[in-house]
Amino acid sequence: MQLLQGLRNHIGLVPNPVSQATRQARSRIRGAEVSISVCPYCAVGCSQLVYTKDGRILDIEGNYESPINGGTLCPKGAATWQLIHSPLRELRVKYRAPYSDHWEERSLDWAMERIAQLVKQTRDATFVHRDENGLVVNRTLGIAHLGGATLDNEENYLIKKLFTGGLGIVAVENQARI
């Protein structure tokens, strides 16, 4: 009987022989963990579902629940998975010494320490307590910051707090200005 059925599936005008792999096909996100994220691109604020299995992101798609995007995404939002897994994404610290013509690999810790030293040097060299009119200004013009519109609000807060409130760096700007 089964043999007959099998034959019928393989012989005929247009037989339809379904393979084992096809029968077993399932979506790769079945059983994956879901976390809810927000698209990192424009300011519409589309909600994204991030599917992960053992620490790896399998898939990122729109969140039906969102009153903003209702499951949809634009091409950029739909490419978020590849933004994260881009073959061209940089994952290591790169350092270029003054006047050098090449990058060097450095450890994150080394870079952090070096940057902290440079900040202190420059700040100490350029810090102004009172300006020419004798007004207390407690600022430095020697250091500047650019960026923020693609970061988190909390990160913007920390940047403003540390750089401006803690270090007197006033030249802090982001893309809202362009």
Next chain:
Amino acid sequence: MPGLGARLGRGGATTTLASLAESDCIVIMGSNMAENHPVGFRFVVKARERGARIIHVDPRFSRTSALADLHVPIRPGSDLVFLGALVNYVLNSERWNSDPFFREYVLHYTNASVLVSPDFRDTEDLAGVFSGYDPQQHRYDPSSWQYAGRVQPLDGERWPCRPRIEPERDPTLQHPNCALQVVKRHFARYTPELVEQACGVPRDLFVEVADTILANSGRDRTTAFCYAVAWTQHTIGTQIISCCALLQLLLGNIGRPGGGILALRGHATIQGSTDIPTLFDLLPGYLKMPQAIPQHATLADYFAHERPATGLWYDMPKFLISLLKAWYGDAATPENDFAYEFLPKIGGDYSFQSILTMMKDGIIKGLFVMGMNPAVGGQNARLARQALANLDWLVVRDVHEIETASFWYDAPEVRSGEVRPQDIKTEVFFLPAAIAAEKDGTFTNTHRLVQWHDKAVDPPGDARSEAHFVFQLGQRLKELYAGDESPAGRQIAALTWDYPTVGPHQELDLMAVAREISGYRVSDGRPVAGFQELADDGSTACGCWIYSGIVTPEGEHRAKRRRGDDRASLDWGFAWPANRRILYNRASADPQGRPWSERKKWIWWDPEQQRWVGYDVPDFPASKPPDYQPPPGARGLEAHPGTAPFIMMLDGQGWLFVPRGLLDGPLPTHYEPWETPVTNPLYPAQPRSPVAPVFLRPDNPYHEIGDPRYPYVITTYRLTEHHTAGGMSRWVPWLAELQPAGFVELSPELARELGITTGDWVVVETARGCAEARALVTERVQPLVIAGRTVHVIGMPWHFGFGGLATGGIANELAALVKDPNSLIHEAKSFTCTIRKGRLQEGVVR
């Protein structure tokens, strides 16, 4: 942002994307919404399916135009003429003058009836400048723009504030000096004929637009405006936007469902980074950054100068002192002005463009760049790269090796051999950054909606979040400065910087930062329920008062709420302020508190409960009755009557005439772009903005008006397939392949003149530099007839650069450093250029 702020009280979008679906007419101007906000555009399509009219006013026929009912091709830089003409048309229209709705709305909700100081002189009287102009300083003294009225100083205050003004009013709106009449006179010359002459828009087409908007505004219908940076990026950008606010106030479209003005922003949290500003002139919550002027010397001075007697800003001390407590903790005491002295005082303009010149001039020696690409996104890109090359050190944090990190070996001038890496001293650090899905945190979207994103995985390799970087840097610096008693040392020492960390990378706990932003009682650390709980005595701390209450007293982060519905979705995320979705929504009810119409009801006064109820959180004192009249000498919000929807404003009203807050005049006035092929038809003597900040320096040359060497108008824009300066798209294969190369769009008419074929290499050139791109000859771009002569327009996406997979000439090589005096935003949407067939030398562009 000041464009909306000056007239309505807040710079944020007044409405939400979803509310667009309820519009009867949507005007998209200064924006290519379908291309740059495709998902937002679905609400426009929804509205269209419900029968709304879609109008797209844009120089190019874009993917937005394709879905519109009307496409109005307009000369870049002439938007204000178009909007001004709409104002004029409305004010003189039969409908506006006969339908009681408009009079009722304008009389109660705007300052139409206030009398302007008799000293005020209009641009119409002074050939293109307002009274108070100082031609030497290129600045205005706004004293002559003030209301006519009694000024009464206030006393008996814990913290001083500005004297209160009792303006004279004329409820008949007939007095020649009442705001409405001033506005009417000001725009009298903005006629359909002028539109045809200056914008290149046929008269009848303009009239059709005006009639459509007018017919779809009123008691039972609302019209919404959507704009983006194509309004902002002009020397008069702020005034263009404020002109739209003026128009929407006249039409009674503010604060109502399906109405309002939607600012479409380009970055995930560009709204948030303005609310919690990484901007030089602001503190969190739109508090002014203190300046190095005697008026800001002490905290009291600051308040005496900045704090109004009426409106919500009267509470300014609560907000600022809570911020100081959040930043300086125990070091901030009543005795030491809450450590006010540690707040650096700004002594000039340190906005983006100035930073570039300060770098090049050696004033700025070290630079942090986080998630931004100034080498491509900076105007006069060559100057921007020279600025980078003149730094001592540069820290770039991004996911890809963007041009800002690779300029020293990959920039055009380096490839062409003009500059050698060995000549560039900059010490460059590239630190890999984490992406949203790899970190906890919040974004604030284009309609002020704060949404939390969960961390799904740890960032790979050395990649870390900015929070991690800044926190670690702060800790190291605190150690380095330990025991340093110098002012510099005391400043950093005073800063509170202890946050718990979690995870393998010691990422700091973002909830702790969120709690600080939201605010808490200093005594026991209990989160405050909202800014109403903030105090001016140091008993509360709050990092950003407009986000106050985002963490509930129970400790729940409201941006994590994810229960949407098909109306206001109040339980999806948190919209500042206080989760209000449509701003100024008191105006959605008539002065007596009843909905203007069943179809457009949003919030209304419930006499039984004696409070405002409805679909949204009232943007108004919830229990203040419509008939409330302020007692004499009342302050703050008490001073506003029950019919004042604009709680941030001094008088609670939308401003048709702006006595303070704008640097380039109380009324929108058309000035030509800094570089233009035609002269100003209104003010030949004053063609360009009299107060636009310019950079007169050899490395930033400008084109004269009508310079024959640069005959064409160029406008820059973005594409669906890419994101801003490309750092997040040109390196991503799936996006790069969709728009793989930089190109220039030009009309067949111009292409025929220049013998250019689609696919040819062309070089676009200005006095600043040149950019190479491929030609796309398309009828979507068209020449316009301006004052009898043909003006050709060229379009160029500005995404491209020399890095990544999708490469192309940098459009910003062409742009100049020149900006709007209020927002300090540059002018990239309209300047002049020339274009020729051919290439720059090989290798300049891959």
Next chain:
Amino acid sequence: MNSESTLVGRTRARPGAFGFLTDTTLCIGCKACEVACKQWNQLPMDDFGFTGMSYDNTGDLGATTWRHVAFIERVADRQGRRPTRLQPFQSHWLMLSDVCKHCVNAGCMEACPTGAIIRTEFDTVVIQQDVCNGCGYCVPACPFGVPALSPLDGKAHKCTLCYDRLKDGLEPACSKACPTDAIQFGPVHALMDRAKARVAELQAQGVDARIYGDEALGGTGGIGGLNAFFILTAPPEVYNLPAAPELPQRRVLPAFLTTALAALVLGVATLLSFWRTKEVRHG
């Protein structure tokens, strides 16, 4: 032969068939479908470059591109005049997201000699990658130019209508992503009813809308309709779609018959020539 009217909106799709309705009048050409498809199916970037074909730098459906958005500019008239008053919804810049049609009778499937191409329980047409041996016969057998051989693995590929997602009750990636619901997924018969209503509504607004993929247009010549069908506002050839394609296998039987006939004639001739040929006398 059926008359035009009875064919309009008619499909022979089996009950329970699923498919796409791609409504170009709602399409904003954002290409989210292209990327969402590549993301879910993990398809590599194509060999790319600037084409100058309006905003279409994809060009074609292929082994690694299963959704393709076509861009056709119709902005100016012959005199070069640009319009200002436009018809409702998409007009003057036509954009269509092309995809495998999942034909009711599929040329690729009938051609496939290995049975790699099957009809699934959702009545969609899928190439089983564990079976395909890259003979390439399905490629020219498709009247719409959908399947293509991949130089990467030598096998034929095309849209699977996200078979793996359907198995788990998930919506296909492209229709889910589509911001304006220009791509809708669902039971073919329900979609067809929706399409007819939509077309009627559009025609009432003066739009020259039509369904592509019924037996009157696109699903013709024995194909019996397309499970993935479209609403167009211009003749299909404008979008590079054949107006009245034919199921190639329709010709198999007739062709074999003529061949047999020829065989008969030649066979007789051959037999005769060997039967009748006489001895050749020398001298």
Next chain:
Amino acid sequence: MAELRRWQHRRAPGEPVSAETRESYYGLPVIHGPHWRWPIVFYFVLGGLAGGSAVLAAAARLVGGRWARSVVRIGRYLAFLAVLPGPLLLIVDLGRPERFHHMLRVVKLRSPMSVGVWGLVGFTASAFLNALWQAAEDGLLGRRGVVRCIRRLPDRGLAAMSLLPAFFLAGYTGVLLGATAVPLWARNALRLGPLFLCSALSSAAAALSLLVGSGPDVQRVRRALERVEQVALVGELALLEAVQRGSGDVVGRPITVGLEGRAYAGARASAGLALGLHLLARVVPRRCRTVLRVLAALVAFGGAFLLRAAMVFGGRCSAEDPRATFVMTRGERH
């Protein structure tokens, strides 16, 4: 886009991109063409030769007398030898050669390729048996018992049995091409089978007449083969003409211009020439005849090759041409 195959794409200065979508969509093909190239051409030629030879061998065995045995022998050997490379050529052409056996997974009557595979298998089997019997007969296999068993097989039966697969192999390739969306092939679906049959028979006859070499009845054999060849050539010529005319200007373009066009013309010319030479051979002095006949055979054989090449590569061009597809798929609405 490097990958894009434009059909005669021209751009002019100042021409808007919209102009490129008036005739077609930027000149891009509507359908995807086949990837088939030389291996398939050779398979078609050899398949035809094998089929043709088998037909001739069978006919000679069934109705020809002893005198025709040379045709039977050589025909059987040639059929078997000519078909042997077939499967190899097909496998080489696969994207995944190691999966060639998947071809035997189904029997799909609507798919000429599926049916063709089984036909090829059947033919190879029968060709093998025929050749085996012949070899036994010719004593090439010695005198062992097995051989005796083989010789007991019904010789005429084997011959009769081989006719069907032989004709099938010679003709099905035409049907296979016809059952695609390629305009040139689709338009000529009904003609290609017969055309390939004719050229199969003519080329086989030509080949055999060259190979029969010398023998008592060689003249008679040659004449018989010539008759077949001439009939086939006449049919071939007629069909070549019909295909050309039937295709029309647009669809027929590939077999009119360019390399493929020349190949097609060549095929037609050689058919005509071969026919002419045979006729000529009747009137010229006997000593020249052999030369002419040899010449004719060579020409006919070459023609068969050119025909297959022209059709395969012509089909590729045809698929590239959107206008050809549109012409083929114009409904009432257009």
